[in-house]
Amino acid sequence: MQPTNDFESDGRVPRKAVWQFVVALSVGLFALLGSRAAAAQEPGAAGNSCVSCHSMQLDQRLVNPTKLFGGQDVHREKGFECVDCHGGSPTSPDKASAHDASGRIAAMAFRGKPTGQAVIATCARCHSDAELMRSYAPKQRVDQATEYASSVHGKQLAVGDTKVATCASCHGAHGIRLVSDAKSPVFPTNVAGTCATCHADEKHMAGYKLADGSPLPTHQFNDYRKSVHYNALTKGNDLSAPTCNDCHGNHGAAPPNVGAVANVCGTCHAVFAQKFATSVHQPIFDKGCVECHTNHAVLKPSDQMLSAAAPGVCQPCHSGDDKTDKGAAAAAAMRGGMERLKDEIDRSDALLGGLKNAGIEVSDQQLALREAGSKLTLARTEMHGFDPAGVAPILADGMKIVAAVDRIGQTGRAELSFRRRGLFLSLGAILIFVVALGLKVRQIDRRDHERRAPSATV
Amino acid sequence: MNVIDWVDERIDLSEVRHFVAEKGVPVHAQKVWYYLGGMTLFLFGVQVFTGILLLLYYRPSATEAYESVQFIVTQVKFGWLIRNVHSWSANLLIGLAFAHFFSVFFLKSYRKPRELTWVSGILLLFLMLGFGFSGYLLPWNELSFFATKVGTGIAGAVPVIGHFSLRLLRGGDDVTGATLSRFYGLHVAILPAIATALVALHLLFVQRQGMSVPPGVEKKLKPGERLPQMPFFPNYILRDVLAWYVVIAVLAALAAFYPWELGTKADPFAVVPPGIRPEWYFLAMFHTLKLVPSHVLGIEGEHLGVVVFGIAALFLVLVPFLDRRASRGESSRLFTVLAAGGLIYLVTFTIIGHYAK
Numbered sequence: 001m002q003p004t005n006d007f008e009s010d011g012r013v014p015r016k017a018v019w020q021f022v023v024a025l026s027v028g029l030f031a032l033l034g035s036r037a038a039a040a041q042e043p044g045a046a047g048n049s050c051v052s053c054h055s056m057q058l059d060q061r062l063v064n065p066t067k068l069f070g071g072q073d074v075h076r077e078k079g080f081e082c083v084d085c086h087g088g089s090p091t092s093p094d095k096a097s098a099h100d101a102s103g104r105i106a107a108m109a110f111r112g113k114p115t116g117q118a119v120i121a122t123c124a125r126c127h128s129d130a131e132l133m134r135s136y137a138p139k140q141r142v143d144q145a146t147e148y149a150s151s152v153h154g155k156q157l158a159v160g161d162t163k164v165a166t167c168a169s170c171h172g173a174h175g176i177r178l179v180s181d182a183k184s185p186v187f188p189t190n191v192a193g194t195c196a197t198c199h200a201d202e203k204h205m206a207g208y209k210l211a212d213g214s215p216l217p218t219h220q221f222n223d224y225r226k227s228v229h230y231n232a233l234t235k236g237n238d239l240s241a242p243t244c245n246d247c248h249g250n251h252g253a254a255p256p257n258v259g260a261v262a263n264v265c266g267t268c269h270a271v272f273a274q275k276f277a278t279s280v281h282q283p284i285f286d287k288g289c290v291e292c293h294t295n296h297a298v299l300k301p302s303d304q305m306l307s308a309a310a311p312g313v314c315q316p317c318h319s320g321d322d323k324t325d326k327g328a329a330a331a332a333a334m335r336g337g338m339e340r341l342k343d344e345i346d347r348s349d350a351l352l353g354g355l356k357n358a359g360i361e362v363s364d365q366q367l368a369l370r371e372a373g374s375k376l377t378l379a380r381t382e383m384h385g386f387d388p389a390g391v392a393p394i395l396a397d398g399m400k401i402v403a404a405v406d407r408i409g410q411t412g413r414a415e416l417s418f419r420r421r422g423l424f425l426s427l428g429a430i431l432i433f434v435v436a437l438g439l440k441v442r443q444i445d446r447r448d449h450e451r452r453a454p455s456a457t458v
Numbered sequence: 459m460n461v462i463d464w465v466d467e468r469i470d471l472s473e474v475r476h477f478v479a480e481k482g483v484p485v486h487a488q489k490v491w492y493y494l495g496g497m498t499l500f501l502f503g504v505q506v507f508t509g510i511l512l513l514l515y516y517r518p519s520a521t522e523a524y525e526s527v528q529f530i531v532t533q534v535k536f537g538w539l540i541r542n543v544h545s546w547s548a549n550l551l552i553g554l555a556f557a558h559f560f561s562v563f564f565l566k567s568y569r570k571p572r573e574l575t576w577v578s579g580i581l582l583l584f585l586m587l588g589f590g591f592s593g594y595l596l597p598w599n600e601l602s603f604f605a606t607k608v609g610t611g612i613a614g615a616v617p618v619i620g621h622f623s624l625r626l627l628r629g630g631d632d633v634t635g636a637t638l639s640r641f642y643g644l645h646v647a648i649l650p651a652i653a654t655a656l657v658a659l660h661l662l663f664v665q666r667q668g669m670s671v672p673p674g675v676e677k678k679l680k681p682g683e684r685l686p687q688m689p690f691f692p693n694y695i696l697r698d699v700l701a702w703y704v705v706i707a708v709l710a711a712l713a714a715f716y717p718w719e720l721g722t723k724a725d726p727f728a729v730v731p732p733g734i735r736p737e738w739y740f741l742a743m744f745h746t747l748k749l750v751p752s753h754v755l756g757i758e759g760e761h762l763g764v765v766v767f768g769i770a771a772l773f774l775v776l777v778p779f780l781d782r783r784a785s786r787g788e789s790s791r792l793f794t795v796l797a798a799g800g801l802i803y804l805v806t807f808t809i810i811g812h813y814a815k
Binding site for chain 1: 528531532538539542689692693696697699700703704706707710711714715716717718719720722
């Protein structure tokens with residue numbers, strides 16, 4: 001009969017029970033070591049009661065900072081810990097002493113979650129310290145806090161408006177990534193979306209007003225997404241294409257002043273700005289470039305814009321019907337010239353394309369046509385001086401190039417028809433020869449057959 | 459007295475006269491395949507002729523090669539025609555060489571006593587592929603540059619001698635002007651010299667042994683019965699000339715209607731353009747190597763693929779010595795199946811390789 005209790009009849013511990021104990025002990029030890037190893041992998045977990053305590057909280061708001069900071073975070077990677085921003089004593093075993101705000105226990109008094117100006121001050125402690133920043137990011141600027149104070153956000157915060165963006169609103173508080181990291185909320189392709197979290201939110205923006213007293217609009221993000229800039233940035237992968245901060249500034253974010261728009265656009269479109277500065281429109285256009293191109297929804301410009309009739313942008317001020325309107329006449333002259341050159345380039349390009357497909361080498365002419373295209377671009381740039389006399393010679397140069405290309409194109413076309421005629425003549429000659437040869441072969445075969453036939457009968 | 463009599467008086471031509479008078483070609487239902495060899499030889503002649511004309515203007519350096527070909531097709535009178543005919547003829551030549559190879563394989567024309575004719579023919583086929591590979595780089599355009607990079611990279615995957623052969627072919631670690639010089643030398647001197655000798659040998663064998671009669675035709679003959687013969691001169695040779703004229707007509711039409719594109723000049727620093735692939739006759743091999751897993755039984759896939767292709771090439775050379783049944787005059791279905799399998803593989807993988815992205 002098998003024993004029913006844990007002991008053998010002689011009082012010795014049964015072998016099975018010993019094995020069960022050993023297995024249980026091993027599992028327990030592994031679990032303990034495993035949890036310690038896991039804890040050791042947490043950022044700054046060794047001797048850090050912030051992480052060990054916060055990671056065990058039921059309230060996710062208290063857990064998330066340890067998760068995010070433990071993931072990819074530029075500060076953690078550089079050796080910073082919770083205490084460097086929040087203060088407190090990370091070596092204390094209990095909450096009260098760890099959260100000591102008196103400064104008696106902790107080297108830096110516990111300050112909890114900074115808000116409002118405290119966020120700026122917390123970040124500025126390091127980021128405005130040129131000597132300290134030299135050790136971590138020597139090329140990084142250290143005037144962000146000063147710039148921020150000059151921004152609309154900074155000014156609003158200074159008067160007690162805590163709804164405005166602070167450092168953490170754009171960069172995040174925990175899990176902060178470098179600006180060059182494509183997942184960073186301030187990476188060029190993400191900036192507009194980050195700004196839009198507040199600026200496209202009607203509820204959040206309620207109560208804010210423009211300088212003229214009208215409500216601050218919330219359609220900028222939607223407008224921007226229609227623009228040529230957004231397309232270049234997101235579809236053309238051109239990270240130099242402008243997003244919100246390129247025109248408004250980032251830390252010193254504010255709308256460009258009236259009159260400063262041309263300077264802002266001129267940062268990239270330097271030649272256009274130069275031409276515009278000398279134009280008759282410069283003293284008249286309050287909003288500079290925005291007058292014709294709008295601001296956020298900057299569409300791909302076209303020659304059709306240059307007209308005093310719809311859909312041209314000259315029409316609010318100029319009238320195409322008014323024959324005495326010099327501005328309308330100048331617009332019509334410049335647009336007409338540019339469209340003519342464009343049509344000529346397209347026509348010539350189609351001619352060269354056809355010749356190329358037919359095997360005529362036209363790469364030099366295609367290169368020349370590209371030069372004519374450059375002249376068209378130059379004319380479109382020159383047009384921003386709004387003086388037809390400046391545009392006309394450039395267009396004439398372009399037309400000369402197209403005419404030269406055309407002459408060679410026509411020679412190519414003649415060469416092509418010569419080749420085809422030559423081919424048909426050659427094929428005809430070959431066909432005649434092949435038929436003649438076939439007849440000759442048949443004649444020889446017949447002669448041989450006749451020669452052999454009598455001898456076969458002999 | 460005509461010229462032949464005049465020459466005959468000085469060097470006795472009686473043997474040649476006798477050869478010409480006696481040489482015959484067997485007449486049977488499958489004699490049409492005999493023309494493929496003659497057409498391939500004709501295209502080889504076209505290549506030599508147009509190649510020499512191109513040599514007059516071509517400059518084999520990385521800075522001038524592209525421009526010189528551009529000059530040939532734009533400025534030189536009928537240069538476009540010569541270049542297009544040379545390019546098209548090269549492709550037709552390789553196509554016909556493959557067709558000739560498969561016809562000989564299927565008709566078992568390699569069996570005793572024509573083993574050496576087969577070996578010289580197979581070596582000529584490999585040489586033609588070498589001509590195609592080396593000639594493709596000479597215009598120094600973007601496609602040929604990157605395709606040569608890939609092609610010579612495959613040579614680098616040969617076990618043991620891979621790195622050496624890659625450097626030997628490229629003249630360095632990368633495809634540069636030095637590679638162009640080597641390919642030029644290979645294309646216009648080394649390969650033509652070997653090819654001329656092999657063609658001469660191949661023709662000598664064919665003339666000495668006469669045309670092979672397919673086993674199927676031979677079997678149908680009654681004991682003592684001989685196949686009717688067609689005189690080689692002039693009956694057969696005129697038919698050959700007729701076929702050559704058809705080839706000329708096809709070449710002229712292709713050259714005029716589907717000119718060979720020159721493309722853009724090679725830029726070693728440019729991003730590899732999409733769709734880089736070798737010429738059609740290397741597509742099956744190229745696509746097979748693409749499909750081989752990176753490692754097979756611990757061996758690097760590319761190495762394995764190259765070794766298998768090497769063994770296949772050696773097998774082809776040795777076919778007459780391996781197919782013992784055919785040499786004894788017995789039917790050898792295994793080799794017919796192998797030939798059919800090879801043909802299906804080449805056609806299928808070339809098509810798949812052409813459409814693969």
